[in-house]
Amino acid sequence: MFEYETVKKIMFNFEPETAHSIAECGLRTLPYCRFVNSYMINKNFVNHDILTQNILGTTFHNPIGLGAGFDKNATMIKAMPAMGFGYTEIGTMTPKPQAGNEKPRLFRYPEQESIQNAMGFNNKGAYKIIGNLKKVYPYAIPVGASIGKNKITPENKALEDYENLIRGFKDISDYLAINISSPNTPNLRDLQNEEFIKAIFTMAKNITSKPVLLKIAPDMEHETAITLCKTAIEYGADGIIATNTTQDYSLLPNPKDFGGISGAVMSDKSYEMFKAIGAELHDKTVLISVGGISDAKDAYRRIRAGASLIQILSGFIFKGPSMCKNINEELIELIKADGFNHISEAIGADFK
Ligand SMILES: Cc1cc2nc3c(=O)[nH]c(=O)nc-3n(C[C@H](O)[C@H](O)[C@H](O)COP(=O)(O)O)c2cc1C
Numbered sequence: 001m002f003e004y005e006t007v008k009k010i011m012f013n014f015e016p017e018t019a020h021s022i023a024e025c026g027l028r029t030l031p032y033c034r035f036v037n038s039y040m041i042n043k044n045f046v047n048h049d050i051l052t053q054n055i056l057g058t059t060f061h062n063p064i065g066l067g068a069g070f071d072k073n074a075t076m077i078k079a080m081p082a083m084g085f086g087y088t089e090i091g092t093m094t095p096k097p098q099a100g101n102e103k104p105r106l107f108r109y110p111e112q113e114s115i116q117n118a119m120g121f122n123n124k125g126a127y128k129i130i131g132n133l134k135k136v137y138p139y140a141i142p143v144g145a146s147i148g149k150n151k152i153t154p155e156n157k158a159l160e161d162y163e164n165l166i167r168g169f170k171d172i173s174d175y176l177a178i179n180i181s182s183p184n185t186p187n188l189r190d191l192q193n194e195e196f197i198k199a200i201f202t203m204a205k206n207i208t209s210k211p212v213l214l215k216i217a218p219d220m221e222h223e224t225a226i227t228l229c230k231t232a233i234e235y236g237a238d239g240i241i242a243t244n245t246t247q248d249y250s251l252l253p254n255p256k257d258f259g260g261i262s263g264a265v266m267s268d269k270s271y272e273m274f275k276a277i278g279a280e281l282h283d284k285t286v287l288i289s290v291g292g293i294s295d296a297k298d299a300y301r302r303i304r305a306g307a308s309l310i311q312i313l314s315g316f317i318f319k320g321p322s323m324c325k326n327i328n329e330e331l332i333e334l335i336k337a338d339g340f341n342h343i344s345e346a347i348g349a350d351f352k
Helices: 004-011 016-032 034-044 126-134 155-169 194-207 222-234 264-281 296-304 314-319 322-337
Strands: 053-055 058-060 064-066 087-093 106-109 114-117 143-147 175-179 212-216 239-242 260-263 286-290 309-312
Touching: 004 016, 016 034, 016 106, 034 322, 064 322, 087 126, 087 175, 114 264, 114 314, 126 155, 143 155, 155 175, 155 194, 175 194, 194 212, 194 222, 212 222, 222 239, 222 264, 239 264, 260 264, 260 314, 264 286, 264 296, 286 296, 296 309, 296 322, 309 314, 309 322, 314 322
Parallel strands: 064 087, 064 309, 087 143, 143 175, 175 212, 212 239, 239 286, 286 309
Antiparallel strands: 053 058, 106 114, 114 260
């Protein structure tokens, strides 16, 4: 119907946040254009037995999801099947609305198919987003809710922010993702410690039986990450999402000295950390791999390293709505080529 390369050329003339607002406007409108929406669902949404999994208490028709940060206010959920996504993660939401960091705070690196961002959880706040979500949930694809603390909340009150958010979102999402790994809220990553992880999962599990997952940063020793993930699981976490953006500024030419890097340049870094976690935990919990993925080969190496699900954000911006379809169709071939009958047989195959 249209060439994404042409759309991208036009969109990349705009400042990145303006382009995102235009995209949001289009994606909010798409479900109301019923003919175009159905056409795009038929074209892009892969629904195949080999890729269908019943995990986290729900059904994923394909394993490719939209990573948190693109749909911060839950306004684009209905358009995601047309984009080919098998699930979506909204947020990160905070209890109170907040504007985020000073602009400019979003930068493209087209040659590297990478992004640097210092958004800082700009979002409309739980009250408004709960309203948006109630209009949609439950939906045709699973919806995860990524939650984070407000910037102004001191560290010793952080748990209360997460508790309020869990109470607010537990009945209108399929899973909750605890975000303590964004580099753009001061000291947030300090919460990636044993004590806080024990406290947050103990609290969460007292409140809800919905799956609660932990999202971690890539910028720590693999052993440290594994220990934190093991603690999270011991205290009730239902899965791990690895990884958030990286603060390894050596990955980009002319980087900014703030924010987090995502996209192709972080693929190997996020894969190495994911594989280390997968080696220990692939048969003990649900693992979601995210970071620099935009093709089937990369997605499949994550699956073989233990990923039940994949998330993509930056790749979607550079490759557009045909990306998920291409990945899913190729994944089916890769799974078959390895002699497997279902994705579940490929998950963690590197360790069997
Ligand atoms: C502009 C932007 C905003 C993001 N915001 C969030 C967020 O609010 N919460 C979160 O958990 N991750 C956020 N992320 C991180 C992504 O979800 C993902 O973990 C990271 O970008 C690596 O994946 P990618 O290379 O496919 O983009 C954001 C990433 C980008 C590029």
